[in-house]
Amino acid sequence: xxxxxxxxxxxxxxxxxxxxxxxxxxxxxxxxxxxxxxxxxxxxxxxxxxxxxxxxxxxxxxxxxxxxxxxxxxxxxxxxxxxxxxxxxxxxxxxxxxxxxxxxxxxxxxxxxxxxxxxxxxxxxxxxxxxxxxxxxxxxxxxxxxxxxxxxxxxxxxxxxxxxxxxxxxxxxxxxxxxxxxxxxxxxxxxxxxxxxxxxxxxxxxxxxxxxxxxxxxxxxxxxxxxxxxxxxxxxxxxxxxxxxxxxxxxxxxxxxxx
Amino acid sequence: xxxxxxxxxxxxxxxxxxxxxxxxxxxxxxxxxxxxxxxxxxxxxxxxxxxxxxxxxxxxxxxxxxxxxxxxxxxxxxxxxxxxxxxxxxxxxxxxxxxxxxxxxxxxxxxxxxxxxxxxxxxxxxxxxxxxxxxxxxxxxxxxxxxxxxxxxxxxxxxxxxxxxxxxxxxxxxxxxxxxxxxxxxxxxxxxxxxxxxxxxxxxxxxxxxxxxxxxxxxxxxxxxxxxxxxxxxxxxxxxxxxxxxxxxxxxxxxxxxxxxxxxxxxxxxxxxxxxxxxxxxxxxxxxxxxxxxxxxxxxxxxxxxxxxxxxxxxxxxxxxxxxxxxxxxxxxxxxxxxxxxxxxxxxxxxxxxxxxxxxxxxxxxxxxxxxxxxxxxxxxxxxxxxxxxxxxxxxxxxxxxx
Numbered sequence: 001x002x003x004x005x006x007x008x009x010x011x012x013x014x015x016x017x018x019x020x021x022x023x024x025x026x027x028x029x030x031x032x033x034x035x036x037x038x039x040x041x042x043x044x045x046x047x048x049x050x051x052x053x054x055x056x057x058x059x060x061x062x063x064x065x066x067x068x069x070x071x072x073x074x075x076x077x078x079x080x081x082x083x084x085x086x087x088x089x090x091x092x093x094x095x096x097x098x099x100x101x102x103x104x105x106x107x108x109x110x111x112x113x114x115x116x117x118x119x120x121x122x123x124x125x126x127x128x129x130x131x132x133x134x135x136x137x138x139x140x141x142x143x144x145x146x147x148x149x150x151x152x153x154x155x156x157x158x159x160x161x162x163x164x165x166x167x168x169x170x171x172x173x174x175x176x177x178x179x180x181x182x183x184x185x186x187x188x189x190x191x192x193x194x195x196x197x198x199x200x201x202x203x204x205x206x207x208x209x210x211x212x213x214x215x216x217x218x219x220x221x222x223x224x225x226x227x228x229x230x231x232x233x234x235x236x237x238x239x240x241x242x243x244x245x246x247x248x249x250x251x252x253x254x255x256x257x258x259x
Numbered sequence: 260x261x262x263x264x265x266x267x268x269x270x271x272x273x274x275x276x277x278x279x280x281x282x283x284x285x286x287x288x289x290x291x292x293x294x295x296x297x298x299x300x301x302x303x304x305x306x307x308x309x310x311x312x313x314x315x316x317x318x319x320x321x322x323x324x325x326x327x328x329x330x331x332x333x334x335x336x337x338x339x340x341x342x343x344x345x346x347x348x349x350x351x352x353x354x355x356x357x358x359x360x361x362x363x364x365x366x367x368x369x370x371x372x373x374x375x376x377x378x379x380x381x382x383x384x385x386x387x388x389x390x391x392x393x394x395x396x397x398x399x400x401x402x403x404x405x406x407x408x409x410x411x412x413x414x415x416x417x418x419x420x421x422x423x424x425x426x427x428x429x430x431x432x433x434x435x436x437x438x439x440x441x442x443x444x445x446x447x448x449x450x451x452x453x454x455x456x457x458x459x460x461x462x463x464x465x466x467x468x469x470x471x472x473x474x475x476x477x478x479x480x481x482x483x484x485x486x487x488x489x490x491x492x493x494x495x496x497x498x499x500x501x502x503x504x505x506x507x508x509x510x511x512x513x514x515x516x517x518x519x520x521x522x523x524x525x526x527x528x529x530x531x532x533x534x535x536x537x538x539x540x541x542x543x544x545x546x547x548x549x550x551x552x553x554x555x556x557x558x559x560x561x562x563x564x565x566x567x568x569x570x571x572x573x574x575x576x577x578x579x580x581x582x583x584x585x586x587x588x589x590x591x592x593x594x595x596x597x598x599x600x601x602x603x604x605x606x607x608x609x610x611x612x613x614x615x616x617x618x619x620x621x622x623x624x625x626x627x628x629x630x631x632x633x634x635x636x637x638x639x640x641x642x643x644x645x646x647x648x649x650x651x652x653x654x655x656x657x658x659x660x661x662x
Contacts, residue, residue, distance in 0.1 A: 064445040085447030092441055101299060101438050102495045111435055115446055120428055147493035152630040163442075182626040 016040055016077075017171040017202040018063070023072030025055070025062050032058050034226045036072070040171075041219050043200045045193055047207040047233075050223040051246050056206040057093065059223065060173045064090055076171055086115040089164035091174040094157050099149035105159045106144040109135050112166030134162040137195075139188045154185030161192060172196060172203040178216075179208060190216060210254050213237055260519065267515035275412065279404050280514045282416035283471050286464070287510025287529070289423035290480030291488070291502030293464045295495075296426070296457050298485040299437040303478075304364060305458075308352060308371040309345045310465050310477045314378025316344025317399055317469075321385060331385075334411045334470060337399065341466045341474075348374050349458055402473030402526030404514040411470055418467045423503075426460050433457055434495050471514065473526035479533055480506055487537040490544035505540075509533040561586050562636060566610055572599045573611035613638050619651045619658075 018040040025033040033055040040046060048056045061067045063074050063081050076084035089112075109131040110123055117127055135141045138158040143151060148159065157177060164172060177189050193216070196203050204221075207213060213220060213233065220237045222228040222245040229241045239255045263272075270277040297306050320340025325331040348370050355366040385396065398406050407415075426433070435443045436453045444450045461481065468477045488501035513529030542550050560582060568583030569592070577597060578584050587593040592603030599607065617635045620643070621628040628634055633642045640648050 061441075066441055066444055085445065088445065090442060090445045092439075092445075096441055097439050098299070102489065102493050102498050103434075103438055104494060107494065108438075111439070111442070114431060114435060117431070119432065121431075123431065154630065167446075182630050184627060184630075 015042060016075075017042070018204065019075045020059075020063070021073045023059070023062060023074065024070045025058050025067055026070055027067075031070075031225065033062065036223070036227045038221055038227060038230055040202055040204065043197065043202050044218040045197050045216065046202070046204045046219040046221060047213050047217040048204060048221045048223055049207055049210065049213060049237075049245065050228075051249065054224040054245075056223055057175050060090075060175055060204070060206060063173060064088060086167070087169050087171070089167045089169035089172040091157075091160050091164045091172070091177055093175040093179070094153065094160065097148075099156075101148065103148050104145050105135060105140055105148060105151065105155075105162075106131055108148055108159050109144075109162040109166055112163040115167065131162070131166050134165045135159070137165060138162045138192055139184070152182065154181035157181050158185055158188055161189060165192065170201055172201060174203065174205040176206050176208060178205075178212070210242070210250075263519045264515060267518040268511075272518060275409050276518050278409060278412040278416060279407055279471075280511060280518070282412045282419065283404055283510035283514035283525075283529070284507040285416050285419040285423070285510070286468050286471060287480055287484070287506035287508070287513075288503040289419040289426070289464050289506070290468060290510075291484035291504070291506030292423050292426045292499055293457075293460045294481030294506070295485040295488070295499050295502050296433050296437055297461050297481055298489070299434075299495075300454075300457065302458075302461065303482050304367050305349070305352065306461055306465065306481050307478045308348055308367045308374075309462055310474050311371050311378075312348030312374035313341035313345050313466060313469065313474050315374055315381055316340035316342070316347075316378075317396070317474075318378050318381030318385060319344075321396060322381070322388070325385075325388060331396070334408075334414060338414075338466050338469065341469060342462055344374060345462045345466060346459075349462065398473070399469045400473050400475055401524040402469070402471050402476065402529070403521075404471050404517045404525040405521035407470055415467055415471060419464065422460050422463045422467065425456075427499075429453070429456065430496070430499070471510070471525055472529055473524065476526040476530050479526075479530040480509065483530070483533040483537050484509070487533075487540040490540040490547045493546075505533065505536050508536065559636070565590075566614070566635065568593075569603075569607040569610040570614055572603060572607035615655045616648060616651045619655050620647075623651070623654070 016039050018038070020036055020038040023033055023036040023038075024031065032053070036055075036059065038059075048059065050056050058067060062069050062072075063076075065082055065085065074081035076088060081088075106128060110127055112134070113123075113127050113130060117123060132141060132144060135144050138161050140155060140158050140162060143155060148156060151159065161174075161177065164174070178186060181189070193203055193205075197218075205217070207217070214237060217233055219231065220233050221230045222236065222241055224245050224247070228245045229236050242250060242255055266272040267276055267280060270280060294306075297303060317337050317340050320337050321331040324333055324336055351370045352363070352366045355361055355369065356363050359366075361369075382396070397403075432443075432448065432453055436448065436450050436457075440450050443453075464481065465477050468480055472480055484502040484506035485498070487505050488498045491501050492498050509529050509532040512532045513525055516528050517523055517525040540548070542548055545551050564580055564583040565586045568578045568580065568587045571578050571583075572593070578587060578593060584593065584597065587603065588595065590603075590606075591600060592606055593599050614635060616639045620639070621634065631642065639651075643651075
């Protein structure tokens, strides 16, 4: 089954939102992703599942060009990922920014429109209105003028979601959007994901809660340094595959989550 | 003396003096604008290294000019030398940080000391040279608006204007990179190059300000205005505007005062002006200011004390907390002996009912209640929608009356 590390992608599938071939990433000589192949479904909600340190976030960051890649090719709608920047809606893990920064929720959501506004052009009223629309979609319109640090964790997460929505992308990559959020936020995010799904978009989420995988997502990518399995939740999210992914570190109750 | 100061402030003290005062104001505004990004990008310490690192560049340029032309004081060449040395220092800090395990502040300290030390040695070399004009270097150390030539003042004014304009042009992009670099990169922005441009503007404004503020204090014009401005607003654009205004005021007043007292160092006067504005901002700013925070905290304590006092009354207990006693007495809800009045008793009943609703909410919707900033610090119908309050009320009544 061993595949060669370097291959030529001569025939990328132009239909698929995301195709990854032979992706290998290392931090300080320690591999965190090893020769990962992945082809996303044409649309739908995908969960990336795996233990801590399995390379889930790294996979997203590699696609976005945020970490150096040792080997591999990534295409987004047939384009090399490096050329498709700005066409991927990105919701980062909610920790990487300075919360005392002088921006409001509306300012942050407006950032999603910068690609559309263009270099050096000022932000106009219609842009702010469009961003407001996205805040409304995630239930944050009332708090639009709050400084970002004065929102609760779940509210901050919804603002970052609104920013990604404003990009109006076809492919969305989200890094643990459900981590540590309140019930209201969880419902708002889930509703947003379903809207995106209905609109024919592809949403790929790093997800840590095994119990909700089957109810939230259609497809799953099981990852632990290498790809373990990919496919529809019903056939792929099995107890056997989970055992392989987690290397027997799961309690029997957690395995019950699998179909 | 005041009449004379007014002549400088109203730009009526001659063409030269007017250019100097205007130039200093533009410089201050530019320092404020560029400094905002330096502050938000957490580069304050690096700008200090930049300013000190200009010294050897100035000295080398001076020596070269003196040897080649016999006249060392040619500001544009000295500025080029300063900028070259400053850029070298920035690169050195970056190199040390990336190639070694030293933390950034150690790298900055090392580079700052090395460059400044080299500059001091070169200055003493200049003092032993016979060429004329060496006295002309001191004004770059402490700043001297009064001693500036017309051409120098014009250079400062125009160059500051250019730097400010570039910074404002890239406002949106600089803001994005400063707030969320990863997201900017994921969107396809060349973050490293934008970062470099921000750094270059910081170096530029530092170098341009040397003849007016001097290299020892130039850091103040990129740090104090943004820090002061941050107290007044929670948004980037107003912050930049206020920082520009504070910086311009500092430069304008500083240059005018040094016009009537030419022997005082301009840099010191500008910094003292800026510090005054900073102190006022720190104390008086409406939301983030120290006074406003103290008032808000006291009000909050009084609100909580009042509520807990009323709840104690409703439970038939004595009010012991002095702050609560004070507040309830002032409202006429308890007498001087601590007995609740009629109005006090009805207020207590109202509060107890309100508290029961808050408690119900906390029990039934713990996540939302924990996330709320207002739990039990005001009447519940000010925070929750009417239908939810009505539902909570039904539940409280149901729990109170056995089925």
